[in-house]
Amino acid sequence: MTNPRKCSRRRLIKTAGSAALAAGLAPAVFVPRRANSKAHKTLKILQWNHFVPEFDHWFNNVYVKEWGRSNGTEVIVDNVGMTSLNSRAAAEVAAQNGHDLFMFVSPPPSYEEHVIDHREIYEECERRYGKPVELAMTSTYNPKTGKYYGFSDSYVPDPINYRKDLWDDVGMYPDTWDDVRVGGRKIKQKHGNPVGLGLAPELDTNVFLRSLMAASGSSVQDEAGHVVLNSRQTLEALKFVKALYQEAMTDEVFAWDPSSNNRHMLAGKGSLVLNAISITRTGENQRIPVAKDIWLAKAPQGPVRRIGLPHLMDVYVIWEFAENIEGAKQFLVDYVGHSNEVFRASQFYNFPCFPDMVPDLRTLISSDPQATPADKYAVFDDISSWVTNLGHPGFANAAEDEIFNSWIISTMFTQTAKGTMSPEEALSVGDREARRIFEKWRERGVV
Numbered sequence: 001m002t003n004p005r006k007c008s009r010r011r012l013i014k015t016a017g018s019a020a021l022a023a024g025l026a027p028a029v030f031v032p033r034r035a036n037s038k039a040h041k042t043l044k045i046l047q048w049n050h051f052v053p054e055f056d057h058w059f060n061n062v063y064v065k066e067w068g069r070s071n072g073t074e075v076i077v078d079n080v081g082m083t084s085l086n087s088r089a090a091a092e093v094a095a096q097n098g099h100d101l102f103m104f105v106s107p108p109p110s111y112e113e114h115v116i117d118h119r120e121i122y123e124e125c126e127r128r129y130g131k132p133v134e135l136a137m138t139s140t141y142n143p144k145t146g147k148y149y150g151f152s153d154s155y156v157p158d159p160i161n162y163r164k165d166l167w168d169d170v171g172m173y174p175d176t177w178d179d180v181r182v183g184g185r186k187i188k189q190k191h192g193n194p195v196g197l198g199l200a201p202e203l204d205t206n207v208f209l210r211s212l213m214a215a216s217g218s219s220v221q222d223e224a225g226h227v228v229l230n231s232r233q234t235l236e237a238l239k240f241v242k243a244l245y246q247e248a249m250t251d252e253v254f255a256w257d258p259s260s261n262n263r264h265m266l267a268g269k270g271s272l273v274l275n276a277i278s279i280t281r282t283g284e285n286q287r288i289p290v291a292k293d294i295w296l297a298k299a300p301q302g303p304v305r306r307i308g309l310p311h312l313m314d315v316y317v318i319w320e321f322a323e324n325i326e327g328a329k330q331f332l333v334d335y336v337g338h339s340n341e342v343f344r345a346s347q348f349y350n351f352p353c354f355p356d357m358v359p360d361l362r363t364l365i366s367s368d369p370q371a372t373p374a375d376k377y378a379v380f381d382d383i384s385s386w387v388t389n390l391g392h393p394g395f396a397n398a399a400e401d402e403i404f405n406s407w408i409i410s411t412m413f414t415q416t417a418k419g420t421m422s423p424e425e426a427l428s429v430g431d432r433e434a435r436r437i438f439e440k441w442r443e444r445g446v447v
Contacts, residue, residue, distance in 0.1 A: 002009075005104060006440065022115075028252045029180050032214070034431065036070075036370055037374075038104050040072070041071075041072060041073040041074070041289075041324060041327055042072070042073065042074045042075075042076065042323075042324065043068075043074070043075045043076070043077075043100050043101070043324050043328060043331060044098075044100040044101070044323075044324075045064075045074050045075065045076065045077045045078070045079070045099060045102075045103070045331075046078045046079075046080065046088065046092040046098070046099040046101070046102050046103065047077070047078075047079060047080075047101075047102075047103035048079065048080060048081065048082045048085060048103065048105055049080065049081055049082070050079075050349075051095065051201070051276065051278035051282075051349065052278065052281055052346050052347050052349050054164070054345065055345050055346045055347070055349065056079060057349075058341070059077070059345070059347035060077050060079070063335075063338065063341070063345075066075055066333060066409055067184075067265070067331065067335075068103065071127060071327070071330065073324075073327055075331075076350075077287065078099070078219065078262025080123065081286040082105055082203070082258060082269065085103075085104055085105060085128045085284055086186060086405060088102075089102060089104070089108070089111065089366065092319065093111065093114050093319070096321045097321060098319065098321075098322075099322070099326040100318065100319070100322040100323060100324045100325070100327065101316050101317075101318060101322075101328045101331065101332070102233045102316065102317050102318075102319065103312075103314060103315070103316050103317075104150070104315045104316075105203075105312040105313065105314065105315075106138060106203070106312070106315070106390060106404065106405075107139045107150065107313055107315055107390050107391075107396035107400075107401060108315060108390070108400040109142060109147065109149050109150075109396055109397050109399045109401050109446070110149060110402060111241050111317060112142060112145065112147060112286045112398065112446055114319060114320055115149055115150065115317045115318060115319055115320055115447075116318045116320055116322075116325060117147045117148055117149075117368070118148040118149070118150060118317075118318065118321075119147075119148045120329070120330050121148075121329055121333060122136075122148060122151065122309070124333050124391065125243065125333055125354060126330075126334045126354075127209055128333070128336075128337065128354035129336055129337065129339075129354045129356055129357050130355075130357070130387050131356075132152075132353045132354050133150075133155075133353050133354075133355060133385075134151040134390055135155060135310070135313075135353070135384075135387060135388070136155075136353040138208075138289075138388075138389040138391070138392075138394075138395050138396060138397075139152055139155075139313050139315060139389045139390065139396050140152050140315055140396075141395060142395065142397065142446060143395055144166045144397070144445070144446055144447060145283040145446055146369070149317065150315040150316060150317045151315065151316050151317075151318075151341065152167065152313060152314055152315045152316070152353050153205075153314060153316065153332065153335055153336050153342070153352070153353055153354075154311065154313040154314045154350035154351055154352055154353055154397060155310040155313050155314060155340060155350075155351055155353060155387070156276045156310055156312040156313075156314070156349055156350060156351065157276065157277075157310060157311060157351060157383050158207055158211065158276060158299065158308050158309060158310055158311035158386060159274070159275075159277070159296045159297060159298060159299065159379055160174050160180075160272060160273075160274060160296065160297040160298070160300065161261070161265055161272070161273050161274070161275050161277075161278075161280065161294055161295075161296060162174050162189075162271065162272040162273075162294070162295060162296075162297060163193065163265075163270070163290075163293050163294060163295075164293055164294070164295040165270050165271070165293045166187045166191055166193055166271050166293075167183055167187065168186075168269070169190070169191070170183055170187055170190065171204075171299070172186065173301065174272055174297055174300065175297065175298075175301060175413075176300050176301040176302070177212060177215060177216075177240065177300045177301070177302050177303075179245060180195065180244065180248075180272060181240070181244045181247060181248060183271075183272075184233075184244070184248030184249075184271055184272060185247040185248045186246070186340070187248075187271040188248050188249075188271070191271075193248050193267075193269060193270055193271040194248060194250045194252075194270060194271065195209040195244065195248040195249050195250075195259075195270065195271055195272050196249070196253065196256075196260065196261060196264040196265070196269075196271075196273040197239070197244070197249065197253060197272075197273065197274060198256030198259070198261075198410075199245065199249075199253045199256065199410065199413060199414045199417050200254055200255060200256040200262060200299060200410065200414070201251065201410055201411070202256055202257050202258055202410075203405075203408035204258055204259050204260070204261055204311075205256055205407075205410045205411060206254060206407070206410055207274065207308075207310075207311060208402055208408050209237075209241070209413050210298055210309045210390065210392075210404075210409065211235055211274065211307065211411060212235050212300075212302065212307050213233075213234065213298075214302075214304075214305075214307045214308070214309070214388060214392050214408075215299070215300060215301065215303070215305060215306065215307050215308070215365060215426075216233050216234075216236060216237045216240070216302045216303050216304060217233040217302075218231060218233035218234040218236075218237050218351070219392060219393060219398065220391075220400060220409070220434055221391060221393075221394050221399075221438070222261040222354070222393065222394065222401070223393045223396075224394065225394050225395075225438075225447060226432070227395065227434050227435050228246055229427070229430060229431045229434050230427055230431035231307065233303075233304075234427055234435070235427055236303075236422065237413075238383040238413060238416045238423040238426060239415065239416075239423050241413050241417055242416050242419075242423065243418045246269075246417075249323055251334075254414065254418070257368045260278050260280060260309040261274070261275040262275065262278060262282060263422050265279050265283075265290070265294055266279060266282060266283055266288050266291070266294075266419050267290075268290045269346060274299075274308070274311075275311065275313040275378065275439065276312065276349060277347075277348060277349055279294060279351065279428035280296065280371070280376065281347050281348075282296055283347070284371065291372075292372045292393065293322050295376060296377065296379045297379060298382075298386055299386050306385075306386045307386050307387075307388050307392075308334035308386060308387060308388070309387070309388060309390060309392075310387055313350070313389070313390070315326050316332060321381045326367070331408050333353055335352050336352075336353075337357065339357035339358055340352075340357055340358045340360075340413060341351040343358050343361065344364075346381075347370075348364070348365060348368070348377050351380070351383060355384075355420075362378075362381050365377040365378050365380055365381065366378045366381070390404055392444050397441070398441045398444075398447055399434075399437045399438040399440070399441040399442075399445050399447050402435055402437050402441070403433075403434055408430055408433050408434060408437075410428070411426075411430070412429065412430035413426070413428045414427075
């Protein structure tokens with residue numbers, strides 16, 4: 001594998017995704033095992049409780065049962081809350097026993113030594129279904145070791161959810177981060193509805209802050225994996241968030257949790273959040289009156305570009321200690337073949353990592369009979385141009401994973417917003433922690 005410091009990120013992705021195919025694939029590894037197989041097999045899957053309950057019904061009671069019958073396999077699905085995924089994964093690794101397929105909602109490179117190389121799954125999917133999006137590669141591949149530590153079938157965009165009636169009333173549209181601050185201040189002053197962007201140790205806060213940083217030209221690492229957090233761009237982002245909090249937000253953002261965005265908007269309290277479409281879909285499905293006024297916008301434009309992290313990055317891993325590794329591989333390959341059903345069953349929540357499998361995606365999102373207006377979800381027609389991975393502008397890696405899940409970035413911004421530290425002090429502490437973590441993982445040879 002080419003040294004990542006000697007070639008561009010795009011070239012790395014091309015190399016990682018195509019090397020085996022260019023060399024010529026051997027005959028297909030995945031041979032379907034049908035119901036007449038004499039050996040009884042079990043496949044155990046753990047994944048989150050989907051924010052669209054109808055998806056879990058389809059996956060658990062329709063798709064999985066049909067796949068099990070076709071492959072002579074009893075499939076057992078365990079669903080847990082999103083906040084329990086990391087602790088369950090740690091417990092399974094400690095016990096060296098658990099599920100054959102384990103789903104994370106953000107890249108899990110810190111578990112690389114405990115999982116198989118998922119390369120052949122990507123290769124087989126590319127042979128059958130076409131090329132995956134760049135986001136899948138940068139979220140599951142380690143250019144240092146040349147290993148795919150996971151497999152991503154889908155991702156969840158993180159657009160702006162905003163009250164169109166309130167924004168229209170102040171004559172603004174949340175297109176840029178400056179618009180969010182100025183318009184948010186005007187709405188709060190006039191109507192009392194605050195912006196709801198978390199400043200707490202939780203997922204939505206991390207996604208918001210990472211997206212803002214990327215749009216501002218700030219990042220934890222550069223393309224080659226060097227820590228560059230302590231920069232003028234990060235300092236400006238810290239000052240911006242402090243101003244945004246003081247002008248347009250309330251103290252409740254310091255106690256934010258993954259459901260706060262939804263409650264904030266559907267109760268009619270907020271003017272704007274960053275969130276997946278669980279807010280709009282819940283409003284539509286439950287016929288909540290305010291839902292018709294909640295519209296969507298792309299990730300905000302920043303000083304550098306329009307960009308944002310996905311709300312969730314669905315990444316499956318197959319533990320090296322899994323009892324049914326071959327069955328887990330087969331399941332993932334077959335599952336990607338049903339990406340169109342996944343997209344529909346999730347009500348446009350799960351976007352395909354193999355886009356050729358949902359060729360009518362733009363048509364679907366441009367005319368949804370459940371939405372008001374019918375083209376509410378058309379903001380995703382160019383999603384690939386404004387979504388990026390954890391670790392941008394480099395790859396996701398174990399150091400970025402630890403920083404993400406130990407809330408170093410959210411703590412840095414929270415301390416600044418509260419005034420317990422100056423922006424410069426908070427940045428110095430955050431940078432020192434980031435460098436310590438990167439050094440730890442470099443010593444392990446995976447960064």
